[in-house]
Structures are given as structure tokens and as C-alpha cells.
Amino acid sequence: MAWRDGKASISRLLLFMASIILGIAAVVSIQLFSQNLKQNIKNQSKALMGADFIIDSRQLPSSKVQAIIDSLNVAASEVNFVSMAAFPKNEGTKLVKVRAIEGNFPFYGSLDTEPVSAAQNYQELGGALVDATLMLQYNLIPGDSIKLGKLTFPILGALKSVPGSTAIAASAAPPVLIPFRFIAATELLQLGSRIEYQYFFVAPETMDLEALDKKIDPILDDENADLDTHTSTSQRLGRRYDNVGKFLNLAAFIALLLGCVGIASSVHIYIKEKLKNVAVLKCVGATRKQSFFIYLIQIAGIGLIGGIVGSVIGIGLQYAFPYVLQGFLPFDVQISISAQPLVIGVTLGVLMAVLFALLPLLGTWYVSPLEVLRGTEENLEKPRKARLVTLAAILLFIFLFSFWLLKDALFGLLFTVGILVTFSIMAGIASLCMQLIKKYFPTNWGFTERQSLLNLFRPNNQTMVLILAIGLGTFLISTLYFTKDILLAKATIENNSKNANIILMDVQNQQKEAVVNAIQPKGLEVIDNIPIVTMRIHQIKDRLVNDIRKDTTSKMNRWILNHEFRVTYRDSLLDSEELLSGTWTSEIIQGEPIKVSISDNIAEDANLTIGDQVIFNVQGVLMETVVGSIRKVDWGRMQLNFSVVFPKGILENAPQFNVLTTHVPNEAVSADLQRDLVQKFPNISVLDLRQVYTIIEDILSKISWIINFMAFFSILTGIIVLIGSVRNSKYQRIKESVLLRTLGAKSKQIIRITALEYIYLGLLGSLVGILLSLISSQLLAVFLFKEPFIPSVIPFLVFLPGITLLVLLIGFSNIRSVLKSPPLEVLRKEV
Template sequence: MSEYKTRVERKGRSLFRDGWVWLMAWRDARHNFSRLFLFTASLVTGIAAVVSLDALNNTIQNDIDANARRLLGADIVVKADNAIEEEITRTVDSLKLESMFSADMASMVLFRHNGQSRLIKLIGFSESFPLYGEVVTVPENVFDTIQSGTYAMLDESLASQYEVSSGDTIKLGTMDFVVVGVVQEIPGGGGILSTFTPSVYISYAALQKTGLIQFGSRVNYSLYLKGDNEEQIAASVEVLRPLARRYGHGIDDVAEQKEDLGRAFQSIYRFFSLLAFVALILGCMGVASSVHIYAREKRDEVAVLRCVGSSGWQAFNIYFIQIFLLGIFGSLIGALAGLGIQQAIPLLLRGVIPFEVGFSISWSSLLLGLFLGTLVSILFSVLPLVSVRFVPPLTVLRSESEPETTFSKTRFVVLTLIVIFPLAFAAFQTGSLLTGGAFFVGLLIALLLLAAVAGLLLKLVRKYFPSGASFIWRHALSNLFRPNNQTRLLMVTIGLGAFIISTLNVVEESMLNQVEFTGRENQSNTILFDIQPFQKDGVVNLMRDNGLPVNQVVPIVTCRLSEVNGRTIRELQADTTDRTRNWALTREYRVTYRDTLHHSEKLIDGEIQHRKNARDSVYVTISEGMHENLNVKIGDSLVFDVQGVPVKAYISGMRSVDWPKDPPNFIFVFPTGVLENAPQVYVTATHIADQQTANKFQRELVTAFPNVSLIDLRLILATVNSLFDKLGLLVRFLALFSIATGLIVLAGAVINSKFVRLKENVLLRTVGARTSQITRITLIEYAYLGLFSALTGMILSLAGGWLLAEFFFEITFAFDFVEMLFIAAGVMVLTVLIGWWNSREVIYTPPLQVLRKEAG
């Protein structure tokens, strides 16, 4: 068959002076808005995700700036262990900084109402504290009362433990103070820190009268400074820093505080950026796919236009104008929606981060969304639209003719830009070309793998086609292979959504599994240490009496190394060619003894620590990694100096240790029968559910075993827990964006195949199919599609989650089968719903109506 090209050379007219094109764009669009709905929807979700995440990052950044001051309580703080020198105070005056100061020290408090005393941190404040932020007290706003005389306030935990109430008297130094209330939050401290040594607050004037400050007293002084503006603060820091250094004082300023806070949120930024990137890419795929469908539908119209004399470019321009204008519109909607979502997110995050996230509108994010949306709609629509230019007029007559693939400069340029765009965006989002590149490559690999897995699944289905199944099931399945059905694209997009959600799920599950403390039933949240051997039974009994579980009782022996493989530590230190690390040779080792593996340990090489009888050598195990620092291997000999007594041991095996899991964990573990008589202390851990039990237990412990120290991890664990919960919720919510985009693409595909389906259904009906059968076929088809997409995503996410857990987070891989099942079921249900919703017309149109239309 002879092929020919229509290449009529016409004088090109500028897009902006070609009124006809604009008119045609409007006339055509009037009847096609519903078709372009898909395009708009993809763009809106993609842009909404980017804008909301970007705005959230901006808001957090702004709030960190604002809150850094509040957390520090000042612009600059000078910390000294003696009274602030006059030179410094003079300098501060000359810099015209507002100032106040505090002094703190360890001291004993005596509670008059019950005669008990306790070690506390006593802080005396000068007037006008704090310079920034506020002290949260119960009753409210009584903090200034301490300035008016011998009044004191206590940390909430201290007051509750010793049952102190307002009006009670406490003795500090030589003076009595009346308690006026408790402090819940205080700038520059409080919170988690207070669980170690609780604080008592009084005025500086009163502190001086207590007689606690005299020669030999160990007092820390803090000077809090506040400036009028950034320049003054920065200049003051320049002057004060060398001065403070000269006197050996520490100095903190707000800029450092900001950096510290920012660093803590770095990984959250990264994570949000990754999500934004994925959402945008999915949006791009949605745009490309919907424009592709649109361009295909317009082939006939374009052919007619070509017949009546329009040029290829004019045809292109008509649709380009539509897409471009709608793109701007969609971006605007998306950006506004994104800001709306961003406003809602702080509600989710409330209480997780140590400050309030504000409700400011981020204009830069709005502009970013508009710009990105327009760019995406141009870039990703030009490629499918370019084919419009090459539609031959002959298409009017020959509906089957495929447009030939023609080389086009436009197409080439656009393709190049399409490759560059995600890379540039990722680099912009993460602020680093390298990380951006990693994102991009990661996504590319994920997409390729998804496509591969999808292809493989489809191939398998074809190969093992259930020919024995009933007609409905077979027909529904074979529908997946209908031409132009975009099954694979759908599996990739929906699969990507499922992939992201379930990967996050897998990673989260593995991390939760790791932090075994996370407030789960009976997980240790309180650790007791420094228990002397003769106190062990007593402490355990006290725990039992209080109904507390005894999770672990471990002996700890402190020792040092004195020889490694027959060479003394001094020899090894002197040997410069030796690769052994000095700190590993000279440090104190805290070891334990037992004949079993703890559940945080795995034997990865050799044998477990053992000693068969009293005359056998001592075989110990070492933790993985430490063998490199000590440059030893299995079979090597070590001599431990157990507080004066040498103990020779051989390394029998190596353990991999999951350090954070159920501590304490150990570098060296001895067998039993060696160290039983050595000086040792015991550590034990328990789970305390409520504050009342904790108070009672701590009181009893301190009375019976005053030297035993207790670390209460409940507050920290509770914070970590809620952070995980809330972030997890947020992450899932945002990952829904990608599922939503996938579903939009699905809707597009369904609409695209509507006419083919109509015909098919009519045929099926004329040969006797009932509506219920057709409905079932449709539903089952989408169920298949959903199932395969979910499978594609799950398979990949298990692999991805395993890789992430094993190599990136270095934790044990774990997944919750039930949750995975829920995700898969969710994806399936959504797919079926969308598919069915868009096919209703197809299913319920009477056959005759279609046949008549066909005839007409």
C-alpha cells in the first residue's frame, strides 16, 4: 500500500494572532469539559499534595524560628559556674541588652508536712523571667509570686510524688518557704529533663538568704539576654562570645537553637519532600494519560479539521490552548486545596512536636503550586498532543489507520524536558542535587520494577488462564487484555499507591518492633540500676508487692582489658602499626554472665559462651562490630582485669545485638560459673502503667533502697509513641494522594473504553446475557484489576521494605500480615467502586438505544 504524507506548506501564524484557533478551542471545549475533568483532577491532586507539603514545611520552619526563642527563653544565654563577672555585666549594659539571670544548684529539700527530704535542683530567678515564652503553672499565672517573698514552686512530678499541695511548707537551706503551686512547663527546661532531678523554683533574692551560696558551693549561673532586633543580637553575640570563652563560660544563642531544632526535623522534611515528589509524579502520569485519551478521542475531529484546511499546528494549538488554560485553572484549585489541607494538618500534629504549628498562609507555596501545575500541564500534555499534528485527513474515511510515528523536533525537546523535570524538582525539593538524583533514580527503579512485576503477573494470568472457570469469571479476566485497556499502566499507578502505603507500613512495623518499649503491654518503661547483690531479692520482692512485672534482672560486672592475644594493653598502645582502637583497649567494659541468649541477641558465628567445668577455659561471646574495633576473631584470647583479678577468656562466638531492644545489652557476655563472686550490681526493668503506682513504688524504693537509681522512661516513651501514631496517620493520609491519582487514571481508562464496552455489552445482551451477569462481569473485572494492582504493589513493597529495614535503618524486618491484607482489600474495593461508578451507564443502557444510535 502506498503511503503518503500530507505536507502542505502554509505560512505559520502566531498562536496569539490566530483568532480562529481560540474560537475553536472554546467551541470544542464547551462540550468536552467532562472529558477534561480527568486531566483537571490529576493536576489538582498532584498540585494539592505538593503545595500542602511545601506549605507545611514552611510553616514548621517559621515556627521553629519563633519557638527557638521560647524554648531558650532568651536571645542569648551565658552559662557560668561562678557568679557572672563584672566585665561581662558591664559589656551587656553597654550593648543595651535587656537581661535577667538565674542561679541553680543541687540541694536538699525537706518537706515539713511529712518530714521527708530529697535531692532537688534549686533554681533562683531574678525578676522578669522569662524574657520569652511563659511559665505554665497550676494555679495559673502564679510564677511571679515567688518574687514577693519566701515562696516556692515545685515541678509537677515532685509535688505529686511527695503529695505536696499549695500552702505546705518546705525547708531549703536555713529557711522555710511556702509552696504556691506547681510548674508544668518552663522555657529553657522542664519536661523530660525534670524526670531525672526535679526542680524547686524560688527568687534569686530568697536564694541568697538561704545560706546555700557560700565558699565551696557548686552553683551554676545563667545570664539571659534579650535584644531589640536581629542585627543587635548578632553583633552582641560577636562581642560576648570571646569574652565568655575567656572566662570559661558557655554561650548559647537563638541561631544555634534553631539549628538544633531544625536538625531534629530534618528527616521529617525529607520524608515529606519524598511524598510530595511521588504525588507530583503520579499527577504527571495522570495528566499524560488523560491527555493521551483526549487526543485519541479527538482524532476524528482533527481529521475533519485537516480536510477543511487547518494546519497540523493549528489543530495542535486548539487543544493546547484548552489544556493550558485548564491547567492554570486546575493548578489554582490544587494550590488552594493544598493550603486547605495544610491548615488541617496541624490539628493532626498537635502535641507531637514541642510547639504549636501556626495557621499562616504560605504564599510562596501557592506560587510554587501555580508554577509547577502550569509547567506540568504543558510538559506532559504536549507529548500526547503532538500526535494530533500528524493525523492524516484520510482518517475521516479510514477509521482504522494508525498514525505513523514521525520524528518531531517538538517531541524530542519535550521528551528531554520530561526527563529533566522530575530530576530538577526532586533536587529543588530536597535542596541537594545528590539527594534529588537519588529520589529520581529510586522512583525510576520503582516504576520499572512495578511495570515488570505487572507484566509478569499478566503473563502468568495468560499462561495459567482458568479455562475451567465459569463464563463470567473468564470473560471478566480476559477483559483485562482488551486492546487500549491500559491495564498495565493502571496496575503501575494503582500499584504505586499500594506500594507506598504498604512500604511505609512495613517500615513503620519494623521500627515499632524495634523500639519494643513503645508503651505496649508490659514493655519495660522503668529501669532500676545500681542494685547491690544483697538488695536484689528485696528489690524484686518490692516490685512483686506492687504488682509490677520483673522483666529482666541482669548482673553487671565492670572490668577492663589487660591483654589481647598475649600482648598487654601498653604494648598494643605503643605499637603504632597496630590497628586496634585505643578507646576500645582502655575503656571500662560492663559485662554480664548467662548461659543463654537474650531475646535481643542472635548468635551469628561460632558457639555461645560456655565453660564445661571448673577446669575448662572460659569462653565468652563478643558483639558484632566490636570485634573490628578490638581487631579480634573467634578463638582469640583476652585477659580481663576484673577489678584486680585477671581472668583469661577465649572468644567462642559472635552475637548480633539489637541494642535498643529490651536493654541492657552487652558487648561481652561471660558464661556462668566465672564472675559470680566478682563485684557486681544488678539492673532490672519493669512496666509501670500509671502515675499513682509509679509514685507509690518510687517512694517505697527510695525508703528501702536509697542507693538504687530509677529511670522513668514513661514520659519519653509516651511522647515517642504518640509521635509514631500521629506521623503514621499523617503519612497514610498523604499516601492516599497517590492512590487517589491512581484511581483518577483508572476512571480515565474506564471512560476511554466506554464505547467499546457499550458495543460489547449490547452484543452480550443480544446473545442473551442478563443485566446481573453484565454487572458481575464488570465488577469482577475491576476486582481482578484491583487485586493485581495491589499484588504488584505488595510484592514490591515487601522487597522494598526488607531492603530499607535491613540496609537503611538496620533493623529487623517485620510485617503485619493482617494490615497488608487490609490495604490490599482497600485498594480492591476502591478500584471496584470507581470502575463500577463509571460503568453504570454502560451497564444500564438498554441495548436498543445503542443499536439505534449505531444505525443512526
């Protein structure tokens, strides 16, 4: 019976199925890709690192660290730092990451070079391997040269990939590999240079890396060094991409929820029209269970087929993700198919179809044959307990699914509450609008205008369902659009002469005046001349840092204890800083303690308040200070910010280096300045913020593409839900329209009634969605991005009329047959 009845309604059931297919396709594709990503990270963990484990340090290893390195039989070593490179062939310059390697690194994976032989002989021949993209940008080929500091190296090959480098990092500072033995002759290692020393090891098969990490890492931490194993690195990498997966899963889940709305609304209309059939079945002897299961089997079958089809589409879609995310991944993802996401997809298809169809299906269980045959619905038994149980099951489903995605019960609960609140607000607005129309009905309007309003609260109206479907779709796309605007605004660099876009790093004291004299003749202004002194914390309050490190019960953040701070001194706050507490001290006062200003994150991590004592080790000299003020720092600004700031009059004679900034109007001036500085001062690194902005913009565009890609599923699902909801009310509309034509209504009047009704629904639903998205975007801006939110007018100018027009077109498609054929022919055809 379920099969026979379903065949007669196949065109309508296909719309139910489409809602399920899109949501399942999104979930399955993302689940499969997430599994493949985790498996690839696990399989390639050694190749990503190039060794079994690494010991690294930001300073020359102490005697204790060196003894540990020697005892573990170091297999290769590296010194890496950021520096400027010059290309004599075309006088080009570029900020690069120099990696000076000693030994046969890597031990797993390989150096991918062109020609292939360059990876094996660059150490012996004393040449350089240069990032392949960089060589294309500067029109370089093997045989050309690259100048690093005082030395010029022949370029032996293009470096396509190297362990320990990601596409994003390489775009900011492309890697250049040289033999370790030449590093001293370059004279690039100066005071203030950000140097990293790395030592690579190959572990015997019997070595327990986890046990080694637990034993050695605490000792190294005390000596400002660190141990990383390939397993721990892959776990961190996995967690990093887990966040990407969680976001994509949430976007897919929203598409799934929209599909659920489509199922509930479509089945509601479908079952209402089947109630007379159910009544007839009961009159001829069918039991409640039989009539209920006829339609339950139909819905479950739709869910099963939708789950299978959605899973198959999801398998195909997952092949697109590696191309979308390739800029974020340090390896190529090998795609394989596993059974778990497919089982989840099919199970979800059946579960969501049945669960969200239960509310309307309950009508078949409690319906009274006589009352339905008489055509009345007012006295139908209300299965309140069953409905409450079903609603509880739906909320439990949403919570469990979001908990499974987010791996956090609190976040799952908040997400479920957020969905419930959004649904409730939209449902409340729809209900309020119907009540207001009833109460303040404009009786003096014309016939067509009155009839279009009456349709919003007539029997079998779809006002609630359509506003939910339209509103949720609009809410999602508008929120994504506003979020994108917030992210782009956060990374925007204002292009005016007051904002520095060139930063000169590692300027030594004896070079400062000469560098200024090189900048000013080009018509450029030195905006900032910032002195920087390196130091570490020796004592916090009454406890030595070494004692805190050894205290296993201490909850103080470990980075505070091991970090080498780069601090400055000045007499005023910056625009990016806000004084939270204490008093700003501009200059040291003789006879009083040295009052420093610290950032709020330092105060929180070190548990410091105003008046607490902090003793710094300034390159061997102990300096007693007290916390004079605490600042909130906007670290998102494209400028130099500092955790610790000293007053003037105390650090001027300490060993220091400088950072100078200027503003260049265009690329040509920037290139000329960089060429001149690299030739005269090879140790200085030049950071062009315009290039950094381009990289950030590229990353954001990829993120935006992913957001829009996932939003497509939600939007398409919303459209399918909209089509299904409107199309399935077609049969009720046809009878009404035919009746109007029989009574003498003209086609123009019917078109006008339909147009006005759908315009009301489209405008109301999309307007509510956009207004709610403004609230959610404001909350995101304040609590997550901590940025001012300036709403765009695009959603109001594009989404509002666009979605309203879509609703109108679907509505017109419903009454086409009424307008083209005689009333009797239409009624016979529909029957």
C-alpha cells in the same frame, strides 16, 4: 476552539483536574507549614532558650571554665537532674526533672504559670512550680506539697511552659522548678547522678554571638563544657524538623506523581477519541501547530485551574498541621501566608499537566488525516525522538523536584531511579500478563469468560494504565502499613517476668543490700544488679586526649574525647550484644594486660582495632587497657547497654553506684514499690518502663496519624486516577456493550464480562502493589531499622479485596446506561 471543545467535554476534564488538585493541595500545605515552622523557630529562638546564650557542663566547672563564666557576666544559673518526687497528699510518686534556678530566668519569653503571680514569687517564697499535666494526673492544686529528697516544698503554681522543655521530654520526666538555694539540703546529688550545670547570659547588642561561639566553644570543649547560642540552637531545631518536613514532602510528592499518572492516562484516552476531530480539522486547512495547540491550551488551562484550586485547599489544610504536630513542637506555630508556595503550586499544576500530557498529545502532531479517517492506526508515524525527549524531560522533572525536596543530589537520583524501577516492574508485569493471555488463551472457556479476557488486550484497552494506578496506590498504602508495624515492633516491650520493666538508678553501694531487702519481701525478683563506674579516656594508642583535642587536623569524633563513660564489669555477653571480633574476656588474668570490650560505634569513632591501647582516667587513677573484643550492641532494646565493658576482678574496689532492675506485674504493685523506695531512699530514681512505653506508643501513634494523613492524599489521588482511567474508557466500552446487546447478548452476560474484567485488573494491580511493598519493607527493615520484618496479613485480607471491589464498582457504573436503555437511545445520547 480550545474553549468550545473543552466546554463539550467538561465532565471528563474535571476528572483530570481532580488528580492535579489533590497533589497540589498536599505540596502547598506542607510547603506553607514548613516555611511557617522555620520562621517561627527563627522568631522565637531567644524565647525557646530563655537567654542569648548558655554555657553548660555535665560536671562542676573547672577553674578555666569558671573564669570564662565570670568574665561574661552570668545572669542566671541552673542545676538540673532527674529524680523521684513524692506527693504526701495522695502518696503518689513520679520521676521528674528538677530544675534548681538562681536568678531572674528566663530573660526572653516567660514562665507560663497558674496563678500568674507564682512565676514571680516562687524564688522569694521558697516554693515549687510543678508541671501542669503532672498536677492534673495526681489531683494536685496550689497549696499542696511535693517532696524532693529530704525536703518538702509547697506547690505555689502549675507550670504550663518553660524555656528549654519540650512536650515529649516533659511527658517522660515533667519539669519541677525550685530555688537553687535549697538544692544541697535535698541531698539528691549523689555519686552517679546525671547532673547538668547551666549558666544563662544576656548579650550586649554589640556582641557578635557567632564570633563568640568560634572563639570560646573550642576552649570549653577541652574542659568538657559547651556553649550554645540562641541562633545555633534554633538552627539545630530547624534541622530536626526539616527531617519531618522532608518525609511529608515525599509523601505529598508521591500523591503528585499519582496525579501525573492520572493525567497521562486520562489524556491518552481523551486524545485518542479526539484524533478523528483532529483529522477533520487538518482536512479543512488547520495546521499541525493549530490542532496541537487547541488541546495543549485545554490541558494547560486544566493545570492552571487545578493549581489554583489545589493551592487554595492547601492554604486551608496547613492549619491542621500545628494541631497534629503539637506534641513535637516546643512552641505554638503562628500561621501566615507567603506567596512562594502558592506560586510553586500554580506553576506545578501547569507544568505537570503539560509535561505528563505531552506523550499522548504528540499523536495530534503526527497523525495522518487520511489514515485516521479510514479508521486504521497501525501505520501512524511514530515520533520516537519526540517521545524520548519527553520521557527524558519527565525524569528530569522528577529528579529536580526530589532534589529540591531532599536537598541532596544522590538521594534525588536514588528516589528517581526507585520511581522508575517501580513503574517499570509494574508495567512489565502488565505487559507480560497480556502476552501470556494472548499466547495461552483458553479457547475452550465459555463466551463471557473469553470476552472478559479479550478485553484485557483489545484496542484501546486500559490494562497498563489501570494496573499502574491500582498497583502504585496499593504499593504506597501497604508499605506505610508495614513500616508502621516495624516501628511498633521496635518499641514493643515483652510483658513477662523475665524482662525487667522497673529500673532503679543511682543506688549507692551502701544502699544496695537495703534496696534488695525492700524489693524481695514484695514477692519481686531482682533481675539485674549492675555496678557502674564513671571514667574518661586519657589516652588513645600513643596520643593523649588533650593533644588530640588541640590537633585541628584530627578527624576523630569529638564526643569520644569529652565524654564521661559509664562502664560496667561482668563475665558474659547479653542477648542484645553480638561479638564481632576478638575474644571475650570474662575475668582478669594476673600478669596479662586488662582486655576490655568496646562497642562497634566506639571502635569506629575512635579508630580502634583489636590490640590497641586505651588508658582510662578512673576518677583520678590511670588504668592501662587494650581492646580485647568489639561488640555490636542493639541500642534499641529497652535495657541497659554499655559502650565499654571491663572483665571481672579489676573495678570492684573503684568508687561506683549500682542499677537494679525488677519486674512488676501491674500498676498497683509498681506504685506501691515506688512509694516505699522514695520514702526510704529519696536519692534513688525509679524508671517505670511501662510508662516509657506508653509515651513511645503515643509518639508512634502521632507519627502513624501523620503517615496515614499523608497517605490519604495518595490514596484519594489514586482513587481519582482510577475513576478517571476507568470512566474515560467508558465511551469505548459503551459502543462495545451496545454492539453486544444488538447481537443478542443479555444484560447478565454484559455484567458478567465487565465484572470479570475488572476483577482481573483489581486483583492483579493490588497483588503486584502488595508484593512490591513486601520487598521495599524488607529492605527498610534490614538497612534502616535493623529489625526483623514479620509481614502482616492485613494488606492481603483488607487491601486486596477492598481495592478489587472498588475497581469493580467503578466498572459497573460505566455500563449502567447500557443496561437501562435501548441500544439506539444509548448511542444517540452518547453522540
